[in-house]
Amino acid sequence: MKSVEIYAKVRRAVLVEGMTRREAARYFGVHRNTITKMLQYAEPPGYRRAVPRVSEKLAPFETLIDEILRSDKGAPPKQRHTCKRIYERLRTEHGYTGGLTILSDYVRSQRLRSREVFIPLSHRPGHAQVDFGEADAIIAGKRVRLHYFCMDLPQSDGCFVKAYPAEVAEAFCDGHVSAFAFFGGVPTRILYDNTRLAVARILGDGRRERSRMFAGLQSHYLFDDRFGRPGKGNDKGKVEGLVGYVRRNFMVPIPAAASIEELNARFADQCRRRGAAVLRGQSQSITARMEADSAAFMPLPEVAFDPCHIDSGCASSMALVRYRTNDYSVPTAFAHQQVVIKGYVDRVDIVCRGTCIASHVRRYEREDFIANPLHYLALLEHKPGALDQAAPLDGWHLSEPVHRLRRLMEARSGKEGRRAFIQVLRLCEHYEQSLVEWAVARALELGAISFDAVKMILLARLEHRPARLDMSLYPYLPRANVGVTDTRAYLGLIPDAHRVTMKGASA
Template sequence: DFGEADGYIGGKKIRFHYFCLDMPHSDACFVKAYPTEDTEAFLDGHLAAFAFLGGVPQSILYDNTRIAVAKILGDGQRRRTQAFAELQSYYLFDDKFGRPAKGNDKGKVEGLVGYSRRHFMVPLPVADDFDALNAQLLDGCKKRQRAVLRGQSDSIAQRLVRDRAALMPLPATPYDASHKQSSRVSSQALVRYRTNDYSVPTQYGHQAVLVKGTVDWVDIYLVGKPECIAHHRRSYAKADFVMNPLHYLALLEKKPRALDQAAPLQEWALPAAFERLRRLLEARMDKRGRKEYIQVLRLLETFSIGQVEHAIGEAHHLGVLSFDAIKHLMLCAIERRPPKLDLTLYPYLPSATVGTTDAGSYLSLLSQPALVVQAAIRGSV
């Protein structure tokens, strides 16, 4: 079952949802918090609970949540949702459902929802993020196992040992706890998932895609292809835009004048070395300098910010600021080989002129020793 509670996450007071699983024989519990109650949280809660228990219960009792039940049929049977049917067929547990609006049919877990709120979430929990909050809740579940409940002679932990002996083994590979949705890339290289838009590289515009959403991530695939073309942290805002600036650089390379107006780049926080590089490139090469700067940014499609920043620093130190030089210096640093730069490719660098030596110039030096000796003799007289 799911419950709701308030807490301070990342310095903000929010209302979150928490997944509860109760083991009736041992009274062991598992509780995990999520930003919202949805299919992704439902699936992830099961996987986390099974991992915590070390196995899969033979049967689980549910309420009639829409996440699991698509429709209640006339004979009392349930038509399961696709996500729940896949989860059940993967772990092979039996399902049972309480009567609609009859919470007492599953009083144990209903009691756990209230117990968790009173004991784990009072006073209001404070955590940096949901990972930290769930670490607190997991610690609370473990500490509760020390208790010996009324009418019992053994602790929850001791009785949990017997529960675990009856569990089915976990599969070798965990279930893919993602909500899958078909979609299509818009003309702005965006894909909508759960009211929010996520970017993909511009070359995939108007193509059909498969979106896999989990509690933390949104992954986007071309239909029928195994390669993930976009990977984003999931947003729980409404009508939000989640854009990766790297997805738009290929288009900006063709339209460099749009660099300053490109919305995906407006909040892109890059080290100061990048802005300095842009100023110098545009000062020396004007429009071509802006295009070269975009080419340098495109190196981030393959390499880390730290690697590119280091190469920019080396290029600035050597006075060879250009895309080719920065790429060359970075590859040399990665491959641990000395750089070999062709200075003829950098006409803006000051050049040195070395004249041809004339052998006759050395004749003037032949008389210098005699002059030095004469001067020394005069000085000693």
């Protein structure tokens, strides 16, 4: 290919100085056809093939290659054909004798031709996009996989992020409630992918059937929803970009916190500080551009949505209620009764006849057993023989004086001493465990080895007075009525003559 300098010299010699094409060809040492081409273009046009090159060996297999590429679109990205794999299959299965290079060129051109082209989008104030991401974090010294909820405001690039132990419907709805409170309003429209957390199923005409919990959330806040095409993440590219931004900036290095609540407080602060950034192509900060979003938001309702999954169940004969494969305890008085289960992100509440009878920290492991030992103490008082094998009491950490009190009670009274010890434990149903343990230790110091003594010491501590036994609590004990002494009653002890003498002397 001739250089631009040669083009300039030839064109000047012919077009300006009047040199003929024959003379120019002889002078510059090029063919006359090349001189003609140089006069047509101001600079070298580059090599251009008049017709695409066709390989006689590859042409019979082009239809087969196209079919392989079409079938790859429905396969996982990491299990699609490479050029080398197509080459091997054509050789072994169909007798292809051509080379790998010409095949690779053809595959590359076909893939470029089939790539999707996108239209730049504009975003109105008050719209939002939602998605989940995954990343690792160290919580309370343990490395765990977290699922973080992201809400992005495409018009202003405002964002909200909150992490959860699992990507469940309760976390999905709680993320909305927290995001609305963070932004101080409700977006008019929110775009989602076709997650099962929001979409129960896609109907034949493309309409979506909302999940029950998401429908309740939408009815409470009255925002409009939109769903992207299945498998097309670019439909909500803003929040997809936010998910990656959070992973690269909020999660690097791997964050460590004492609890998820502490980590989420850190995320909220990072979202606020990001508001000062001026992004590429913008002249204002994110916070300044969010004013338009805030003006378009709908107001928050007076009462926030209760982001819980509600289910019904029945307490078993062992006072256990099953929720999401895990068993949670209730007080034994509610065994065999119908209950309502409210599953939140961080806890499970169990309600019976309108009253919350149990609340547990939610566990996301499967087939786990979560029991509160206090729920079984009333039954153990009637069945003290099961104290040592009671599974709900496994892992209940009690102070050393409490264990010493049990040994002394059982050594003194046997089975009744064990029952009295269970009565001491039942004080934890109404008072802090640390206070009960203190009362036990104080009773041991005084040598008072009984339930009554521990209770009396505990109540005296609460009332800030010296320990005093309340006899009204023990009607079976004999009582002594002590009246006020009258000094004249002592006259009955003095003889009559002596009393007369004393009266005369006083007169």
